[in-house]
Structure formats: C-alpha cells, structure tokens
Amino acid sequence: MTVTGPKGFRAAGVAAGIKQSGALDLALVVNDGPESAAAGVFTRNAVKAAPVLWSQEVLRHRKLRAVVLNSGGANAATGPGGFQDTHATAEKVGEVFETGAIEVAVCSTGLIGERLPMDAVLSGVDTAAKALDASPEASLNAATAIMTTDTKPKQSWKSHAAGWSIGGFAKGAGMLAPDLATMLSVITTDAVLEGDALDAALRAATRVTFDRLDVDGGTSTNDTVLLLSSGASGVTPALDDFTELLTAVSLDLVLQLRADSEGATKDVDVVVRGAASEQDAINVGRTVAEDNLVKTALFGSDPNWGRIAMAVGRSQAEVDPATLSITINGVPLFAHGTTAEDRSAADLSGRAIELVIDLGVGTSTATIYTTDLSHGYVEENSAYSS
C-alpha cells in the first residue's frame, strides 16, 4: 500500500483505451475524508498544459476530493479545446463522486500537441470509479496507469510513530523519451493539517527534492506534485515533523525516478558546499548537472575534474579558483586551487557517483540529483526509436 497507505484514501488504475496498446492509462485517487485539505506545485514552464492550468486554479481553494490522471496524451499545446477536455474530465469525476469539479484535479502525460480521445477518458472514469479500493493492488495499478516510458512504477510510504503516515506515487524523470516530458506525483496523508500548512510543507519538501532533480535541464509542460490530506488518523502533527517525513517520501520518489531515467548508467549526486548563498549553490549544482562534457565523462567513468571546474566557473555564482575544491567519490582531485591526488585514485566504475564541490567562499549548500549522458539517452531520444 502506498498512495492508499494513509487512511481515508482509495485508488484505481484501469485501461480506458487512451493508449492504443491497451495498457493501464487512467488512474483515480479519491479522498474519503473526513478532511479534504490539499496543496499542489506545478511546472514553471510558461507553456503549461491544459490540466496544469485547470489544476493550478483548483488548488487555489486548497481542497481536493479526487485526482484523475491519464497517460497516453499530455493534453499540452492543445488550445481552448484541450482546456474544455480537461474541464469535462473534472466535471465527470465530480458527477460520479457528487462533488464540484472545483474539487477535482486533473493530470495528463504523453505526447504533446494532440487532443485526448474523450469518449475513452470519460468512460474510463466510470470504470475506475467502480474499481476503487484501498488495497496494495489498487495503489500499484494507479501508479502503473500513469507510466509512459518508465520501466517500473515508483511508490513510497512512510509512517510516523504517532500514528499517521504519508504515501504516494510518481512517474517520469524530466524527459525520458520522445515528447514525454512529464513528472507527475500524487502524495497522500492521513495527518490532520489545514491547506495552508500542507502548502508550506509541500513547498519546503519539493524545494529540496523534486526541484533538485535535474537529469537534462528540462522542466516540462506538465510537471505536477499534489498533496492530499484526509485527516483520517485524527492526529495533528507538528508542522516540522510533517515536513520532515514528507521530504523523506519525496526524496524516496525522486531517487527512484532518477534511477529509472532512460539511458542512465550512473546515479550522480552533485553536492555543493561553501557557497556564498543557497541560490549560488543551486546554480553551481545545476550547471554541473546539466553540463554535457561532465555527463559524458561520467558515462565513461572518467574522473575528469577539469570539466567540472569549467562548469563551476561558468555558473555565474561567486567562484574563486584559489579556494575551489573538487572531490569525486571521496578522493580529492583538486583542493584549494591546486591539483591534489592523482585522478587514478578515484574509482568511478560503479553506478553511484558523488561529486563534492566546495567553493570555499561561504557556508551555503545544495545537492542536485542527476545522471550521466550515455549512448542510451541519445538512442532513446532520437527518432530512431519511434
């Protein structure tokens, strides 16, 4: 049990016929209460898909009764007609659960630019509604129904000793395959919290987890993370405790997303320390994480600190070459501006890679989660594979 681990939630994943393959492609997550507070964070991309535009509006009210998610189409770049389709989907779910469409969030993932087959979507909602329950199978089906090129569903569930828990699923890792660019996640909890508290916790947790996953720089047209609370545990946790467990669940999902990035052969943590500000630390981390020369070197298991130094230098953070240090998998290769141990001392043959970059100009830190750049990535993402 994951998304249905916390009390008060039911889920379903069905084959609605949106995907021509007949695979599971429509998921429902329903909050049976007693509470229905919710929060959401969405892509900053200026080209937002219809479901994002809809769900962003809905989440202003900080209440959700249900979330409907489909794969087989992102409903992005589909104009006013696409927005009508999202609205119709929310209306349908609202009708089935006798609630307002305003309490239904919608998420979609798949090809950009194509309208959804609405007959299939709407009948799929009916089918999913009949399949709802709180079982592990239902959680798994929901997590599976939103997959596009993921090779496995990503789920998490963590409990607090005081008797409440947080669960959830996620798909995508920032650009996994042609046209599919979406990261979606639904997280549930039976802790008792108001919408504003959920929103604060969600922003704090996503800031250091989902927002720090950077496989290839992309933030898609559809990225969405939703948090629903049923209050069914009866326990009101301290906000700090809740945020801590939510961050742990988010990180668990993010590391699974990173591990399943298509073509990735390395799990790379870019740990930045000693920065003048947190934003500097993030900028350095992202620049290194997105640098194709760093990423291809890592694909080749090559401890190429020179390329890392170059990426750090072009990040526009405060950088002083004389205080810069670079350590790879525990071996200091460049320390305070001069070459340290010989690069042959660093072993990058395994999957786990840790790059520690100490700027030596302050005390701020940030970690960015990324992967290498391999032939597999090029193969998956060039037309040859479609």
Add this chain to the structure above:
Amino acid sequence: MTVTGPKGFRAAGVAAGIKQSGALDLALVVNDGPESAAAGVFTRNAVKAAPVLWSQEVLRHRKLRAVVLNSGGANAATGPGGFQDTHATAEKVGEVFETGAIEVAVCSTGLIGERLPMDAVLSGVDTAAKALDASPEASLNAATAIMTTDTKPKQSWKSHAAGWSIGGFAKGAGMLAPDLATMLSVITTDAVLEGDALDAALRAATRVTFDRLDVDGGTSTNDTVLLLSSGASGVTPALDDFTELLTAVSLDLVLQLRADSEGATKDVDVVVRGAASEQDAINVGRTVAEDNLVKTALFGSDPNWGRIAMAVGRSQAEVDPATLSITINGVPLFAHGTTAEDRSAADLSGRAIELVIDLGVGTSTATIYTTDLSHGYVEENSAYSS
C-alpha cells in the same frame, strides 16, 4: 593568405615539442606596424587560465606587437606557477622582438591542470621567430599549430574596396573533446584605427557571432578573440564599415567552427523573432540550442516541435503560448498557439536545419548557432576514446 592577408603582419607555426606527437604546436603572429593598436575579448568563465589572466591585463593598454599561441596544454588550473610560465613566454617573445612583454599576448589550449614544458615553449619561440613570413603557408601553419581536436584549420580573409582588409584564424567550437574546451581566434587588419575603436568594433562583432555559437553551453577557461591592427593600408575606414566587415569575418570563422564540431551531423540555426527584448531572444535561443531533447531529435531528423515549445517555455523569457509560432526548415508546424502543418511536411534529412521561433510578444531578434547531439558526441567525450 589569411592572418597575413592584411599588410604588416607575419606569422609562423612550428613543432616546438609541446605535443608529444610532434605536430605543429606553437604559433606566432607579429605586427610589423606602423601602428600597433589592439583589442581582445575573453571568456567570462570565473576559472580563467593563466594566459587569459595575462592577456586580459596586457590588452588594457590596447597595444600588441605580437601574439604567441600554443596547443598541447591549456595552462589552466595551474596556479601561480602557471602564471609565471605565461609571463616567461611573453618575456621571451618580447626579448626576441625587442619590445616589452606588456605588448605580447599569450594564448594556450589543451589539457587543463598540467604545467607546460617550458624548455620546449621557449625554444619554440626562437624557432618560430626564424620561420616568420607573410606567405599563405605561414598563415596556414599558424592556424594549424593551435588546433587540438579540430579536423581542419579555420581561416578567413575579406577585403574592402577602399583598400584595407581583415583576416584571421580560429580553433575550437566550445567543447570538442576530452578536456579541450578552448575557442581561440586571432584577427588582423591593416585598417588604421585607434585601440578604443578596435575594442568597440570587436565587442560589436563578437556579440553577434562568437558569443552566439553555442554547441553545448560551454564557455571555457581559455576562450579568447584578439584583434590587431597594423595600419599598413594607410586607410582609416568609417567605424561602421569596419565593424560590418569584421562581423563578416567573425561569422565566417564561427560557421567553420560549428561545421567542424566533433560528432555534429547537423548545422542548426536557432532564429528567434518577436521577443520582448534582445536578451529574451538570446535566452530563448540558448535554451533551445542547449536542450538535449531538441538536439537528439534533430540528430534523428525529427521535426519535434513539442520539445522546442517546452524549451522555449522554460527559458524564463516572456512567452505566451497563444502567440508562439515554430517553423522548421520553412514549414510552420505550430502557429499562434495551435498546430499548423503536419510534421511530415518538414524535411530535416539534410545537414542544414533552421528553427524559426516567433514569440509574437515584441520585435527583438537573435540567432544562435548550434549543432545536434549525436552518438558521435557521446563517443568523443566519454573516456572510451582516450
């Protein structure tokens, strides 16, 4: 004749023994006058190589008698010792030509983090000095001696009807191979211009040419473009005319650099129009040019406008999806917010790709020159090839 095309210049390229292969690895360009005005632009990377630190200081005086360039080592991340080596090189050249080291610029390219073999460098200066002349062979040797993984030297020479000309050579295209990240260019002219005028012209020309070449986002530790004027034509051109020809020579070199990028199978022009500001146009162009999903789609000759839309949307420029249009090789695929022609109408099978992105929110424009992302790039840049 290229760098020695304009009157008043001599050049040489010799094998000094810096490269173990015995290939040409040290070049000299000497300004015999009567004038010696000069200007230079340098990498913005915070991790600057010793020769960049030196040459930046020298160019404050806007006078150059000579430029010495070596391949076989970038002399970057080499600390105070590396700076001493650069200074010693400039002193040596100054001694040979009976001028101050302060009128000698130094450029280096090659591996980062290793000290240069100074015996070879200093004796190489003597050898080059003896080989100096104004012949086409000398120009070619100089252009060749600075090559690292370039497969061919890049040269240009354009004349103005009023009797003055601009010539030059360049190497590199922003990250071509392991550890080699340098773009170097020396441009000469026999037009009569003061140092400040040369500086203004150089900045104007590089702004729309060298600064718009973006193969993989990298600006290296060593990037340098130098402009020397001998005044030997006796003609003082209008600054506009000079800037126009200098921009043409710069663009000629940039397109050659782009075409020789290792692994590149496509020459991609990202043309941005209708932006709210020029900076917005540049940001959009760079984000699209650096986006790995766009670049891999182009490698596959796939007119994937959805990925382009996503890259535009995350560029942080002012973007309105309802006024956005995307045209590939002349075929409008997305127009004013809705799908236009079917993607099958766009032919990307050839090497030349033009992406025209009209934001429809203003009148500013910018063009970024880039390439696709291919298996060849991954192969060249992962350790397997070293």
